[in-house]
Amino acid sequence: xxxxxxxxxxxxxxxxxxxxxxxxxxxxxxxxxxxxxxxxxxxxxxxxxxxxxxxxxxxxxxxxxxxxxxxxxxxxxxxxxxxxxxxxxxxxxxxxxxxxxxxxxxxxxxxxxxxxxxxxxxxxxxxxxxxxxxxxxxxxxxxxxxxxxxxxxxxxxxxxxxxxxxxxxxxxxxxxxxxxxxxxxxxxxxxxxxxxxxxxxxxxxxxxx
Ligand SMILES: [Zn+2]
Numbered sequence: 001x002x003x004x005x006x007x008x009x010x011x012x013x014x015x016x017x018x019x020x021x022x023x024x025x026x027x028x029x030x031x032x033x034x035x036x037x038x039x040x041x042x043x044x045x046x047x048x049x050x051x052x053x054x055x056x057x058x059x060x061x062x063x064x065x066x067x068x069x070x071x072x073x074x075x076x077x078x079x080x081x082x083x084x085x086x087x088x089x090x091x092x093x094x095x096x097x098x099x100x101x102x103x104x105x106x107x108x109x110x111x112x113x114x115x116x117x118x119x120x121x122x123x124x125x126x127x128x129x130x131x132x133x134x135x136x137x138x139x140x141x142x143x144x145x146x147x148x149x150x151x152x153x154x155x156x157x158x159x160x161x162x163x164x165x166x167x168x169x170x171x172x173x174x175x176x177x178x179x180x181x182x183x184x185x186x187x188x189x190x191x192x193x194x195x196x197x198x199x200x201x202x203x204x205x206x207x208x209x
Contacts, residue, residue, distance in 0.1 A: 013201050024124060025057055027196045028095055031125040034192035035156065037163055038062050044092075046113035054113040058093040063163040064176050065091045065117035071146040074111065084146055091165060092118040092145075095128075099140045110144050118145040119152055119165055125193040129154045130185060132168070139168050155182045156189055 010022030016033065018041050020026040025041075032039040038061050045053040067086065075081030092114070099122050110118065121128040122140040132139040132153060141152040143165070151168035157175035164182070166172040173182045 014203075015201055021057075022097075023201065024097055025095055026201060027124050027199060028058065028093075028121075030199045031129075031192050031196035032058075032060070034195055035163075035189070036161070048109050049112035050108065052109075054109050056092040056114075056118060057095050060091050060093060060163065062089050063091040063165065064089045065119065065143070065165050066167075066172075067176065071115040074115070075147075080147075082147060087117075090117065092116055094118065094120045094144070096120060096122055098122060099142070101142065101144075106144065106148070114145060116145060118143075120144055121152075121154070125196045126190075130190050130193045141168075153184055154189075155184045156186070157182055158186060158188065 010024070013020045013023045013026035015026040015029055018026075018029065020029065020041065029039060029041065040059045040061070042055050042057060043059050045055045048054050071082050072085050073083045075083075099120075101120060120142045122135070122142075127134060128141055132141060139151045139153070141150075141154075143149040143152050149167065152165055153168045153172075155164045155166060155173065155175075156162075157164070157178060157180055159180040160175060160178045162175050162177045164176055173184065174180065175182055
């Protein structure tokens with residue numbers, strides 16, 4: 001992790017015709033581009049019960065979260081008692097430099113505002129996708145919707161280019177489309193994550209035009 005991202009305010013970063021709120025987010029856009037993963041930056045706002053807006057960082061229209069479940073009726077805190085329906089691909093991503101989420105924040109902001117598949121990934125792509133067990137051996141990626149779950153992994157099927165996010169356990173390391181086993185630490189992913197980490201962003205300020 002960039003030390004600067006922990007000790008200083010996030011720095012708006014220009015990349016691919018977007019202003020990202022932080023360099024960390026821009027690095028994720030680089031990673032998605034290198035992997036040829038379609039992404040939208042902050043495409044949608046969701047209204048929380050206190051009237052404020054919640055805006056996830058990214059939407060990946062082609063990615064699949066587990067079997068692609070969407071919540072219809074919410075249950076309790078962990079989604080127990082909730083009902084789901086099957087939906088097409090599409091996963092919202094929240095990116096944070098560290099795991100910040102509290103029960104209160106989760107209930108007030110996220111559970112009250114959106115029912116779509118949502119993941120919180122912690123760190124840059126190298127940390128969150130490749131070296132996911134580096135935080136004292138713990139995988140910090142979290143599924144926030146359709147129910148709460150820890151230890152999530154970003155998986156890429158090199159046979160059919162499918163992206164899946166699923167639980168960090170061998171049983172789930174397979175492609176939901178073609179059933180091929182997935183090696184989520186494959187060379188293409190590691191390489192893209194390293195390039196994204198070291199990417200040199202151009203300075204650009206549209207106010208100077
Ligand atoms: Zn596949």
